[in-house]
Amino acid sequence: MQETRMTIGGRAVPGTASFEVRNPANGQVIGTAPNGSRDDLAAAVAAAQKAFTSWSRKSDDELAAACRAVTEKIGAHAEELARLLTLEQGKPLNGLGSRWELGGAAAWAGATAALSLPPRVLQDNAQGHVEIFRKPVGVVGSITPWNFPVLIAVWHVLPALRTGNTVVIKPSPYTPLATLRFVELLNEVLPEGVVNSVSCDDRTSNLGADMASDPVIRKIVFTGSCATGKKVMQSAASTMKRLTLELGGNDAGIVLPDADPKAIAEGLFWGAFLNNGQTCAAMKRLYVHASIHDEVCEHLAAFAKQVPMGDGMDEKNVLGPVQNRMQFDKVARLVADAKKKGQVLTGGEPGEGLFFPATIVAGLKNGDALVDEEQFGPALPVIRYTDVEDAIRAANDSENGLGGSVWSKDIEHAKRIASRLECGSVWINKHGAIQPNAPFGGVKASGLGVEFAEEGLKEYTDAQVIFS
Numbered sequence: 001m002q003e004t005r006m007t008i009g010g011r012a013v014p015g016t017a018s019f020e021v022r023n024p025a026n027g028q029v030i031g032t033a034p035n036g037s038r039d040d041l042a043a044a045v046a047a048a049q050k051a052f053t054s055w056s057r058k059s060d061d062e063l064a065a066a067c068r069a070v071t072e073k074i075g076a077h078a079e080e081l082a083r084l085l086t087l088e089q090g091k092p093l094n095g096l097g098s099r100w101e102l103g104g105a106a107a108w109a110g111a112t113a114a115l116s117l118p119p120r121v122l123q124d125n126a127q128g129h130v131e132i133f134r135k136p137v138g139v140v141g142s143i144t145p146w147n148f149p150v151l152i153a154v155w156h157v158l159p160a161l162r163t164g165n166t167v168v169i170k171p172s173p174y175t176p177l178a179t180l181r182f183v184e185l186l187n188e189v190l191p192e193g194v195v196n197s198v199s200c201d202d203r204t205s206n207l208g209a210d211m212a213s214d215p216v217i218r219k220i221v222f223t224g225s226c227a228t229g230k231k232v233m234q235s236a237a238s239t240m241k242r243l244t245l246e247l248g249g250n251d252a253g254i255v256l257p258d259a260d261p262k263a264i265a266e267g268l269f270w271g272a273f274l275n276n277g278q279t280c281a282a283m284k285r286l287y288v289h290a291s292i293h294d295e296v297c298e299h300l301a302a303f304a305k306q307v308p309m310g311d312g313m314d315e316k317n318v319l320g321p322v323q324n325r326m327q328f329d330k331v332a333r334l335v336a337d338a339k340k341k342g343q344v345l346t347g348g349e350p351g352e353g354l355f356f357p358a359t360i361v362a363g364l365k366n367g368d369a370l371v372d373e374e375q376f377g378p379a380l381p382v383i384r385y386t387d388v389e390d391a392i393r394a395a396n397d398s399e400n401g402l403g404g405s406v407w408s409k410d411i412e413h414a415k416r417i418a419s420r421l422e423c424g425s426v427w428i429n430k431h432g433a434i435q436p437n438a439p440f441g442g443v444k445a446s447g448l449g450v451e452f453a454e455e456g457l458k459e460y461t462d463a464q465v466i467f468s
């Protein structure tokens, strides 16, 4: 049993109540997290505000060195955090699971440490000197989801620290344990109050909502559903907070007639089923040209059938359970509806507990629920098309615009199609492969702003221009 604590001003805070956290693989209680109160949040915000005074005055070199120390901490505790993550999130230790997530967390932290936003001279002549500086905004509130809890915490916290901000982070009630431990570890190398954590069950207490309207917090970085993202945006208006919103997606993949069905099967599978489909930038709809449709379906289903699924602590598994009952029920509802309209190529029946076999359903079209709604789980609809213009139109016929992909042997042709997709990232012959040196973010209802690289770092700063 992992009994976790919030970290407020460098101190471990148990809170006056707690809630249970269960392993989605077997339903067992694996730990507890504090059910923090508004007073706990107020204390965390005050600690972050106090720490901001000295943290924001650190030199660029000092901030970079602190981020490197955090990177080392993550690396040194990667296996401990990975095990905790598997227990609470369900993703396997192996494959593209917890150890991979922790590897990504260390890589992203290191890459963020190496970024910087030096002042830039805009003008230097007889008429005057004009220089732009990037200044930290103040206390940053980070609100994270349950799909990649540690990686997304790193994506929020490291750029905030690197630019001289202090942080209050609140993880999802489904997966608070690894994040609370992560913040404890950070506090071993950072001054007190620079990074604080609060947790709550979202029922008796919803500190995410309170953070969004808090008058001291100057920016919210939120990753989660579109519905909650809209609430955050509304609450943030009254205090004119800066916002980065990374929200849901309904990414389309388009397979062109010249693609090699066998060669792309593995990439298509992991593009859709990474983290059991519980990935924002996973492929959630697959449009395949009629001339190779059946062959693509055959190879994709054959690949899916041999991927081992089970308890993530078992080293042989590379897919685990769906993380929670709410998400499982959503996937089950969408698959039940899809079965009435299309042909199940593999999977299709809910398994034991929260295990849902990788499911692929062909014969669907836009307007069917599994195509139109974000399933955020292990179920992929396949849609046959004959005219690529129809496929592009159908791909863009969504309120979301996070990612997309085009699959073809002709890269230049694929890139021309990619440029017509209404989304923030498009991959050719792969899907969802994000990297720290490339900005990532959604268009349309998928969010606001970007993460990663200098563009992402800037979002934690205000511009100040000095004219002399």
Ligand SMILES: NC(=O)c1ccc[n+]([C@@H]2O[C@H](COP(=O)([O-])OP(=O)(O)OC[C@H]3O[C@@H](n4cnc5c(N)ncnc54)[C@H](O)[C@@H]3O)[C@@H](O)[C@H]2O)c1
Binding pocket: 143, 144, 145, 146, 147, 148, 170, 171, 172, 173, 202, 206, 207, 208, 209, 210, 212, 223, 224, 225, 226, 227, 228, 229, 231, 232, 245, 246, 247, 248, 249, 279, 280, 281, 374, 376, 402, 442, 446, 447
């Ligand atoms: N675009 C991206 O980068 C990205 C990444 C991961 C997940 N997501 C999206 O997240 C969703 C799944 O995550 P989820 O179910 O945890 O999302 P969610 O919106 O239910 O919860 C996200 C976070 O918001 C908190 N929260 C709940 N109510 C709140 C409120 N009123 N105000 C502020 N915060 C509140 C939750 O406690 C949690 O920490 C999917 O839609 C997925 O597409 C997007």
Ligand SMILES: O=S(=O)(O)c1ccc(CO)cc1
Binding pocket: 147, 148, 152, 278, 279, 280, 281, 282, 432, 433, 434
């Ligand atoms: O879109 S996200 O769910 O945040 C996400 C997490 C991890 C990866 C790894 O490729 C991609 C997208």
